[in-house]
Amino acid sequence: MDRTKVILDVDTGSDDAIALCAALLSEELDVLGICTVGGNVEVKNTTDNTLRVVECCGRPDVKVYRGAALPLASTLEPWSLQAQELPRKEGVKNQQTAVHTDHLPLPPTHLKAEEKSACAFLLETLLAAKDGEITLVPVGPMTNLALAIRADERILPKIRQVVMMGGSHDVYPVTQASEFNVWADPEAVEIVLQSGVPVTMVSLDATSHACLDRQQAQQLREIGSAPAEFCAALIEHRLHASAAEGDADGTGVGAAIHDALAVCAVVHPEVLTETVYTSCHVDLGHGYAYGETVLGRNYKFSEMPKNCLYAKSADSEYFFDWLYSVLKKAAQITD
Secondary structure, eight states, rough: OOOOOEEEOOOOSSHHHHHHHHHHOTTTEEEEEEOOOSSSSSSSHHHHHHHHHOOOOOOOOSSSEEESSSOGGGGTTTTSHHHHHHHHTTTTTTTTTOOOOOSOOOOOOOOOOOOOOHHHHHHHHHSSOOTTTTTEOOOOOOHHHHHHHHHGGGGGGGEEEEEEEOOOOOOSSSSSSSSSEEESHHHHHHHHTTTTOOEEEEEHHHHOOOOOOOOHHHHHHHHHHHHHHHHHHHHHHHHHHHHHHTSOOOSSSSSEEOOOOOOHHHHGGGGGGEEEEOOEEESSSSSTTTTOOOSSSSSTOOOOOOOOOEEEEEEEEHHHHHHHHHHHHHHHHHO
16 A cells, blocks of 8 residues: 655644654554654653654654744744743643643653754755655644745645644634644744645644544543553543633543644545635734634635635544544554
C-alpha cells in the first residue's frame, strides 16, 4: 500500500499528542519527520513532549526537529496581545485543570531532537522531494512553514497540500474573533494562504464536532497498549479541564480532539462533512479582530480568489472509529 508522505508540525499539547500517536501508528501515513513550535507551551516543552510521544509509540526512527520559539512578528510590538501573552511562562497555569500541561503524563525520554532546525529540515526535505510529493500537517502556529516559504519559494511545488488545524468562523475563539493557532502567529498563516499551495483548513467549526467522551476513552483503554492507554488518559484530562473551565460538565458532552481530526482528514477527507472552497485571509490590522480568519462572505460569487478548502463540520463517529482502528491495529502488530 502506498503511504501518504507527511511532515507534522506540532506544539504538543494534549490533542497534538493524540494526533502524533495516530500518525505514527497509522499504516496509511509515512511520517518523514516532526517539527515543533512554541504554542500551547514553550518550544522546549513542546519538543520534549513530542519526543516522549515518539518513544511511547516505539518510533525512534522518526526524527524531531525543534522549531521557532516565537511568532514571526507579533511579539515585536509591545501593544499586541501576543507580546502580553507569549512566551508563556512556566508555573503560571494550574497543571491539574489546564487543557495543555507543560509536561505530558509520560516518562522522561533519552531521545533528543536533531541538531538541524525545523526550518532547515523543511527546506532540505522539500527541495529533495518530487513535485506534489509531501503533505504538510501543521496543527500549531505556522511559523516554521512560513519561515521556510520565505527562505526559498522553490519548496512550494513540492507540497502536495497543507492540511492545517486552525481558524474559526462561529465556534469558541481564543479572543472574541480569533482561534489560538492563528492568533499565535497570524502573519505566518497569511503567508501560507498567499503562497498558492492547496490548503485545507480544519477549523474549530469542524473540530467542535470531533468530540470524544469518557465511554470512548474507556474503549481505547481496553485496547491494552501503551499508546491507547495514553490517548484515553488525555481524553479524560481534556474532559476534566473543560469541565473546570465551564465548557463542559465532564459527564459525556465530550472533549474536542482538534489536531487528530486534521491527521484523519489527510487520509480520509470524507470525515469532513461540510466544506466550502472559498477565499480566506487573516486579519492583520492589530485591532480586536487581529488573527481572525476572514472567509469570503459570498462563497459562490466572491471576487477574491479562492485559496482554501474550509471545513465547517465533521463526522464524530467516523473520526472515533478511525482513531480506534489505528490504535487497535498497532496493538495487534505489537502483540
